Amino acid sequence: MSKLLTEKYNFERIENQWKKFWEDKQLFKFRYNNQKPFFVVDTPPPYVSADHLHAGHIMSYAQAEFIVRYKRMRGYNVFYPMGFDDNGLPTERFVEKKYNLNKGKIKRSEFIKICLKETKKGSLAYKKLWNDLGISVDWSKTYSTISPLAVKVSQRSIIDLYKKKALYRGESPILWCPSCRTAIAQADLEDVEIESQMNYLKFKSGKKGLIIATTRPELLPACVALYINPGDKRYTNLVGKKAQVPLFKRSVPIKTSSEVVMDKGTGIMMVCTWGDQEDLAKWKTDKLDTRHILEQDGRLNKLGGKYQGLKIKVARQQIIDDLKKGDYLIKQESIKHSVNVHERCGTPVELIPSKQWFIRIINLKKKWLEYKDKLNWHPARMAKDYQMWVDSLKWDWCVSRQRYYGVPFPLWYCAKCKTPIFATEKDLPVNPIEEAPSIKKCPKCGHTKFEPETDVLDTWATSSCTPFLLKELVRDEKVKEKLFPATLRPNAFEIIRTWDFYSIVKSHYHFGKLPFKNIMISGHGQDEQGRKFSKRLNNYDPSDKLLKNWGADAIRYWATGSSLGQNLRFNPKEVKKGKRTTTKLWNVGRFLAINSEDSTLKNIKTATTLEYADIWIIEELNKTIQQVTEAFENYAYAKAKNELDSFFWSKLADYYIEFIKYRLNGDKKESRDMAQTTLSTVFLSVLKMYAPLLPFITEEIYQDLFKKTEARESIHISDWPKIIKIKTSTDIKDFQEALDAINEIRKYKTTQGISLGFELEEYSLKTKVNLPKYQELIKNAIKVKQLLPEIKSS
RNA sequence: GGGCGCUUAGCUCAGUUGGUUAGAGCGACUGGUUUACACCCAGUAGGUCGGGAGUUCGACUCUCUCAGCGCCCACCA
Numbered sequence: 087m088s089k090l091l092t093e094k095y096n097f098e099r100i101e102n103q104w105k106k107f108w109e110d111k112q113l114f115k116f117r118y119n120n121q122k123p124f125f126v127v128d129t130p131p132p133y134v135s136a137d138h139l140h141a142g143h144i145m146s147y148a149q150a151e152f153i154v155r156y157k158r159m160r161g162y163n164v165f166y167p168m169g170f171d172d173n174g175l176p177t178e179r180f181v182e183k184k185y186n187l188n189k190g191k192i193k194r195s196e197f198i199k200i201c202l203k204e205t206k207k208g209s210l211a212y213k214k215l216w217n218d219l220g221i222s223v224d225w226s227k228t229y230s231t232i233s234p235l236a237v238k239v240s241q242r243s244i245i246d247l248y249k250k251k252a253l254y255r256g257e258s259p260i261l262w263c264p265s266c267r268t269a270i271a272q273a274d275l276e277d278v279e280i281e282s283q284m285n286y287l288k289f290k291s292g293k294k295g296l297i298i299a300t301t302r303p304e305l306l307p308a309c310v311a312l313y314i315n316p317g318d319k320r321y322t323n324l325v326g327k328k329a330q331v332p333l334f335k336r337s338v339p340i341k342t343s344s345e346v347v348m349d350k351g352t353g354i355m356m357v358c359t360w361g362d363q364e365d366l367a368k369w370k371t372d373k374l375d376t377r378h379i380l381e382q383d384g385r386l387n388k389l390g391g392k393y394q395g396l397k398i399k400v401a402r403q404q405i406i407d408d409l410k411k412g413d414y415l416i417k418q419e420s421i422k423h424s425v426n427v428h429e430r431c432g433t434p435v436e437l438i439p440s441k442q443w444f445i446r447i448i449n450l451k452k453k454w455l456e457y458k459d460k461l462n463w464h465p466a467r468m469a470k471d472y473q474m475w476v477d478s479l480k481w482d483w484c485v486s487r488q489r490y491y492g493v494p495f496p497l498w499y500c501a502k503c504k505t506p507i508f509a510t511e512k513d514l515p516v517n518p519i520e521e522a523p524s525i526k527k528c529p530k531c532g533h534t535k536f537e538p539e540t541d542v543l544d545t546w547a548t549s550s551c552t553p554f555l556l557k558e559l560v561r562d563e564k565v566k567e568k569l570f571p572a573t574l575r576p577n578a579f580e581i582i583r584t585w586d587f588y589s590i591v592k593s594h595y596h597f598g599k600l601p602f603k604n605i606m607i608s609g610h611g612q613d614e615q616g617r618k619f620s621k622r623l624n625n626y627d628p629s630d631k632l633l634k635n636w637g638a639d640a641i642r643y644w645a646t647g648s649s650l651g652q653n654l655r656f657n658p659k660e661v662k663k664g665k666r667t668t669t670k671l672w673n674v675g676r677f678l679a680i681n682s683e684d685s686t687l688k689n690i691k692t693a694t695t696l697e698y699a700d701i702w703i704i705e706e707l708n709k710t711i712q713q714v715t716e717a718f719e720n721y722a723y724a725k726a727k728n729e730l731d732s733f734f735w736s737k738l739a740d741y742y743i744e745f746i747k748y749r750l751n752g753d754k755k756e757s758r759d760m761a762q763t764t765l766s767t768v769f770l771s772v773l774k775m776y777a778p779l780l781p782f783i784t785e786e787i788y789q790d791l792f793k794k795t796e797a798r799e800s801i802h803i804s805d806w807p808k809i810i811k812i813k814t815s816t817d818i819k820d821f822q823e824a825l826d827a828i829n830e831i832r833k834y835k836t837t838q839g840i841s842l843g844f845e846l847e848e849y850s851l852k853t854k855v856n857l858p859k860y861q862e863l864i865k866n867a868i869k870v871k872q873l874l875p876e877i878k879s880s
Numbered sequence: 881g882g883g884c885g886c887u888u889a890g891c892u893c894a895g896u897u898g899g900u901u902a903g904a905g906c907g908a909c910u911g912g913u914u915u916a917c918a919c920c921c922a923g924u925a926g927g928u929c930g931g932g933a934g935u936u937c938g939a940c941u942c943u944c945u946c947a948g949c950g951c952c953c954a955c956c957a
Binding site: 837 | 882883884885886891892893894896904905906907910911912913914915916917919920921922923924949950951952953954955956957
């Protein structure tokens with residue numbers, strides 16, 4: 087007995103049942119078939135440290151999955167693995183915060199143990215969410231970025247980059263986070279608007295002295311020069327002279343540079359080693375003195391004199407106080423400006439010298455832009471984000487991190503001559519802290535003792551390997567070949583400059599080609615007011631609560647609401663609409679179940695007894711199939727949904743079903759059969775088109791009504807609907823007139839307060855319509871006994 | 881300061897390469913239930929498509945300009 091006849095729509099039962107079914111049958115397991123083209127999805131491995139999952143996570147993964155399900159029905163060999171990004175700084179910060187730890191106060195091994203425990207928890211939470219949401223990944227193909235496999239792949243990548251001279255070690259002032267106490271990359275920066283004090287300070291020089299504006303007086307002990315614009319008439323007499331730094335009584339040269347902007351501050355630029363990019367540039371080109379003042383822990387060193395050992399902010403305040411006392415502070419004003427902070431912790435970054443490993447990217451900007459042009463961007467405008475990032479690059483990619491929990495550098499140094507000695511490939515994965523290199527002597531000096539590199543890799547240095555990590559998930563060489571490059575890289579826009587860009591960089595160095603052919607960029611989920619979801623604002627429900635309240639299909643329906651790349655506000659009304667859609671599908675299924683004593687589908691293509699309404703609905707369906715298919719091909723799942731909704735609600739449910747009720751209840755067998763056949767054929771197509779968006783309800787109805795006739799295990803591996811070509815000489819170009827006539831009578835009944843089900847004795851149409859042809863349909867569809875033709879007003 | 885996006889009915893948004901009376905859902909209002917569905921059906925009201933200028937026979941759609949909002953980048957003297 088069909089559940090459609092005995093139950094009401096109940097998403098909990100349906101979703102639990104089919105979730106389990108898919109898992110038991112391993113329906114989404116990759117099965118190689120050499121007849122089918124490949125569709126390889128390089129899906130983003132989420133940070134398992136993402137504390138709370140919300141509608142934003144649901145949205146971006148669901149949007150990619152709509153396309154994957156569509157492709158599966160189109161007959162592709164879908165390879166859809168899932169990874170978890172569980173190493174690196176994001177995870178460390180998460181653990182530090184949760185357990186109130188910090189790097190300096192805990193043993194490396196202890197720390198790693200806790201990280202592993204937490205990441206395990208995190209990946210389970212994600213797995214549950216993706217399963218509940220019906221994300222059709224192949225769970226037999228998973229990886230974690232801290233797993234031996236991922237470690238091996240990323241260490242191999244590093245070694246290859248070194249061999250190709252794309253990896254080098256450099257020592258210079260680099261971007262440094264004093265809170266995380268590690269080097270970071272340009273991509274790890276974020277702008278934050280803050281309020282600061284602009285201090286106007288008096289420097290001694292000649293009789294008059296100079297006024298210099300600065301927000302960072304704590305860098306005074308590191309001041310090495312002052313610069314003025316050569317055309318600045320206020321200061322021409324100062325060129326070549328010296329000025330004395332207040333409090334510290336040191337003299338620094340006054341130089342000129344055309345880059346100095348006269349109306350900025352007081353028109354005098356103070357160069358310290360090193361406060362900002364400009365300082366660094368001048369220091370390099372003019373070979374200025376080096377007065378390295380800030381240490382890696384963010385404290386002033388002995389050059390700071392009485393301020394030695396103080397943290398930046400404390401030192402700043404004390405120096406300001408002393409400047410006031412010494413009468414050096416002319417005035418102070420509050421300004422708003424943005425500063426670069428480390429995106430993981432919000433701490434303002436500093437330029438601090440240290441020895442780090444870099445991957446060359448600055449010298450190949452042209453190449454990176456060529457790749458941009460070769461890649462298919464969806465939507466196209468996102469290529470601009472990538473371009474702007476490449477244009478704005480100022481540093482090579484710093485990949486070494488002075489942290490604990492990550493992929494170790496596969497590297498030792500000769501204890502005597504410091505020559506770097508990389509691991510050999512057969513020894514990977516390797517942890518140099520615990521293992522020795524396979525060579526016994528330094529190839530340069532013959533020394534036999536080695537020191538391990540204790541740094542770990544930037545988390546992106548691992549995740550950027552995913553395109554070629556994927557092929558390690560299978561054994562068959564033939565299959566491996568087809569898994570790279572991937573077909574699709576789906577992700578949200580904020581990681582274009584990291585995951586996407588770095589993947590392209592690595593793929594270039596290793597293979598000389600793009601790592602993926604298509605890139606699909608989603609927007610962000612937002613709260614109902616359009617704000618970011620954030621823990622601080624407490625403006626979201628956790629994802630498991632959403633799924634429990636509404637069901638996966640309804641939430642997925644909401645996720646179809648934004649066109650690709652656009653942000654999407656959470657909107658309970660859209661979720662409700664999703665729920666209404668699933669209910670409606672259930673009810674149409676029920677209607678079909680009630681009215682089909684014979685569940686086998688007749689071949690509609692050769693039917694000769696199609697009636698006008700049947701032909702009409704098939705033609706409308708064909709248009710819809712064409713539009714929905716085209717939309718999915720263009721990643722326009724939102725448009726696909728709109729076209730489908732409009733056909734399903736306004737054409738199929740509200741009209742066609744009303745049109746055939748009299749035939750289904752009538753005694754003409756042929757007419758009844760044709761109506762049944764048409765309805766089930768059309769409804770099956772509708773279900774299939776909804777299947778990528780609403781996988782649970784469509785599976786339920788398919789299994790109940792259509793599985794027998796289609797002989798497929800699941801709607802999700804059934805064929806995508808095709809245009810139905812029917813052989814008929816019947817012309818229904820004037821069908822719209824019949825619809826207009828029906829609408830006229832509907833309107834009449836409604837405005838008169840008459841029930842649509844009440845049968846009128848007679849009605850005089852105002853609408854022009856071919857009555858001999860359509861009167862049977864009109865009379866029965868809208869219940870009128872006698873139709874009189876159009877009254878011509880005289 | 882630069883870039884991108886957004887600005888359409890009270891609300892949330894569609895509007896495909898410029899083409900006849902600008903659409904949907906929700907909300908408001910009116911009416912309708914003896915079997916697919918009240919998580920429903922039928923209908924009504926509601927918009928000078930952010931402002932201005934231009935191109936065109938014709939502009940929500942193309943160009944310029946201005947304004948507001950959002951995001952990214954630059955600016956840290």
